[in-house]
Amino acid sequence: MINQLLLNALFAGCIYILIAVSFSLIYHITRFFHFAHAVVFTSGAYFTYLFHKLLGLPVCIAIPIAIGLAALLGCGMEVSVYKPLRKKNASPMVLLLASLGLYIVLQNTISMVFGDDTKSIRSGVVKEGLLVFGARITPIQIVIICTSIVLVVLVALWLKKSKMGKAMRAVANDAELAEISGIDSHNVILWTFAIGSGLAGVAGILVALDVDMTPTMGMNVLMMGVVAVIIGGVGSIPGVALGALLLGLAQHLGVWKISSQWQDAIAFIILFVFLLVRPQGFLGRKVKKVSV
Amino acid sequence: MTYLLHILIYIGIFSILSISLNLLVGYTGILSIAHAAFYGVGAYAVALMALQFHSPFLVNLVLAVIASGVLGALVGIPSLRIKDDYFIIATFAFQVIVFSILNNWVSFTGGPMGLPGIPQPVIFGIRVSSHVGFLILIVILCVFTFWFSGRVVKSPFGRVLRAIREDEVFAQSFGKNVAGFKVKVFMMGAGLAAIAGVMYATYISFIDPTSFTVMESIFIISIVIIGGAGSLWGPVLGAVVLVALPELLRFIGLPNAVAANIRQMLYGGLLVAFMLWRPRGFVGKYGFNK
Numbered sequence: 001m002i003n004q005l006l007l008n009a010l011f012a013g014c015i016y017i018l019i020a021v022s023f024s025l026i027y028h029i030t031r032f033f034h035f036a037h038a039v040v041f042t043s044g045a046y047f048t049y050l051f052h053k054l055l056g057l058p059v060c061i062a063i064p065i066a067i068g069l070a071a072l073l074g075c076g077m078e079v080s081v082y083k084p085l086r087k088k089n090a091s092p093m094v095l096l097l098a099s100l101g102l103y104i105v106l107q108n109t110i111s112m113v114f115g116d117d118t119k120s121i122r123s124g125v126v127k128e129g130l131l132v133f134g135a136r137i138t139p140i141q142i143v144i145i146c147t148s149i150v151l152v153v154l155v156a157l158w159l160k161k162s163k164m165g166k167a168m169r170a171v172a173n174d175a176e177l178a179e180i181s182g183i184d185s186h187n188v189i190l191w192t193f194a195i196g197s198g199l200a201g202v203a204g205i206l207v208a209l210d211v212d213m214t215p216t217m218g219m220n221v222l223m224m225g226v227v228a229v230i231i232g233g234v235g236s237i238p239g240v241a242l243g244a245l246l247l248g249l250a251q252h253l254g255v256w257k258i259s260s261q262w263q264d265a266i267a268f269i270i271l272f273v274f275l276l277v278r279p280q281g282f283l284g285r286k287v288k289k290v291s292v
Numbered sequence: 293m294t295y296l297l298h299i300l301i302y303i304g305i306f307s308i309l310s311i312s313l314n315l316l317v318g319y320t321g322i323l324s325i326a327h328a329a330f331y332g333v334g335a336y337a338v339a340l341m342a343l344q345f346h347s348p349f350l351v352n353l354v355l356a357v358i359a360s361g362v363l364g365a366l367v368g369i370p371s372l373r374i375k376d377d378y379f380i381i382a383t384f385a386f387q388v389i390v391f392s393i394l395n396n397w398v399s400f401t402g403g404p405m406g407l408p409g410i411p412q413p414v415i416f417g418i419r420v421s422s423h424v425g426f427l428i429l430i431v432i433l434c435v436f437t438f439w440f441s442g443r444v445v446k447s448p449f450g451r452v453l454r455a456i457r458e459d460e461v462f463a464q465s466f467g468k469n470v471a472g473f474k475v476k477v478f479m480m481g482a483g484l485a486a487i488a489g490v491m492y493a494t495y496i497s498f499i500d501p502t503s504f505t506v507m508e509s510i511f512i513i514s515i516v517i518i519g520g521a522g523s524l525w526g527p528v529l530g531a532v533v534l535v536a537l538p539e540l541l542r543f544i545g546l547p548n549a550v551a552a553n554i555r556q557m558l559y560g561g562l563l564v565a566f567m568l569w570r571p572r573g574f575v576g577k578y579g580f581n582k
Contacts, residue, residue, distance in 0.1 A: 090581075105561050105564065108553040111553050227385075271385050
């Protein structure tokens with residue numbers, strides 16, 4: 001029993017890690033709350049559904065196309081809305097409100113095109129899971145856990161080592177100073193959106209492989225990711241990973257005692273506790289409240 | 293005629309919501325995504341009081357406002373100390389927790405089945421039952437909300453709020469307790485939102501959690517911003533436009549399922565467009581240019 005709960009927690013944590021890292025990448029570099037990230041996540045699943053189920057392409061072709069289109073969707077938002085706003089020196093609040101608007105428009109577009117009912121990209125019969133340490137796990141869940149861990153490690157390495165990764169960290173640290181050193185910050189931000197949105201698309205597909213999809217699924221998962229980011233600390237990938245695992249653990253151990261429909265409430269109560277006691281998260285640096 | 297009255301009543305309810313949210317968004321510069329939660333708290337408070345204890349309407353109204361205000365303080369005190377983005381997430385969290393309670397605590401709130409049979413208000417022995425009666429009552433409450441928020445923003449208290457909106461550090465350097473002011477205005481906003489909830493519950497006589505979702509909160513934010521944040525008339529204008537405009541879609545003859553999506557896309561699209569080209573809204577005085 002306890003093994004199964006721990007496994008479920010690990011699994012949930014791996015999903016949260018991916019969405020949390022993709023969100024915090026964009027948040028850390030652009031400094032505004034990109035709500036529409038939720039719909040990018042959802043779009044990954046629906047693009048896969050479109051190409052695989054409706055157009056009949058094999059999964060191994062449909063998934064890369066879907067990830068590419070999700071990345072493109074994120075870049076599209078950046079180019080058409082966020083960049084013009086940034087050029088006008090709009091405050092993070094304006095960008096946030098615009099992203100809320102984008103979220104509503106795109107989520108409803110998905111609802112209109114595909115319908116509000118649950119869609120599935122799984123095929124074949126449901127197999128009984130493998131037995132690992134007395135806990136059942138389906139092969140697809142193993143794939144999900146591995147994909148998520150590999151991607152997060154790759155992103156962390158890439159941020160540390162590659163030239164673009166370094167440029168991103170420079171822009172996150174001080175956009176103006178980065179510009180002076182010859183870094184094209186708009187270009188860096190565009191890349192950030194591409195990678196963050198691509199990752200979100202992957203997360204969407206993984207979730208859909210496990211529990212199918214609905215047009216509104218994105219917001220909930222995104223908020224769980226955000227909770228993980230806050231628990232772990234903005235700007236630290238190990239912190240975010242830790243936060244995601246802890247969140248998964250808390251939610252699934254909570255289910256042991258109380259019914260599963262309270263999982264969202266558990267997550268957000270943990271968030272409140274953290275905001276009260278340690279708003280900078282586990283591994284984050286203390287947030288400077290003001291800069292003069 | 294009944295249809296027209298119905299729309300006017302809705303405009304009234306959303307005017308109360310947006311005027312109260314404007315105190316936070318427009319005058320203090322803090323964005324809350326929990327307004328629908330306070331709206332819901334008001335609605336459920338009045339429904340439960342009336343159904344369980346059969347207490348009189350005016351008592352329920354006052355209690356609903358107090359309950360919502362106290363809840364506002366409980367949320368505001370921890371979350372208003374921290375920076376903007378985290379506050380927004382905290383309000384989002386509160387919104388989800390409230391929805392989760394309304395939806396899952398079936399024995400108390402009726403869960404997804406909602407609460408039917410909420411009695412009509414009786415004020416000094418007069419039963420409000422017709423559309424006209426409701427409209428009059430809502431207009432009175434709307435005028436009260438408008439007057440109250442006018443009083444607040446024109447008072448020295450309101451001046452401090454605007455100072456916080458423009459420059460928090462500056463306000464603090466003058467010895468103002470910024471967090472304290474924010475909590476107070478947040479409580480006011482929450483309490484006033486409950487009035488709208490009370491009117492909605494007694495007017496429709498049935499409530500369920502779907503009326504008090506995050507989407508509804510975003511809708512109220514859109515009303516404030518499109519109408520014009522930081523002006524007294526902006527939210528009213530926004531409510532008229534955003535409640536009445538989708539009704540026009542009915543006359544084009546769109547199927548109901550699509551109409552709901554189009555309605556949301558309409559205000560989502562307007563929100564993006566206004567942010568891009570006119571962040572002050574129609575008549576607003578604050579463009580979030582902190």
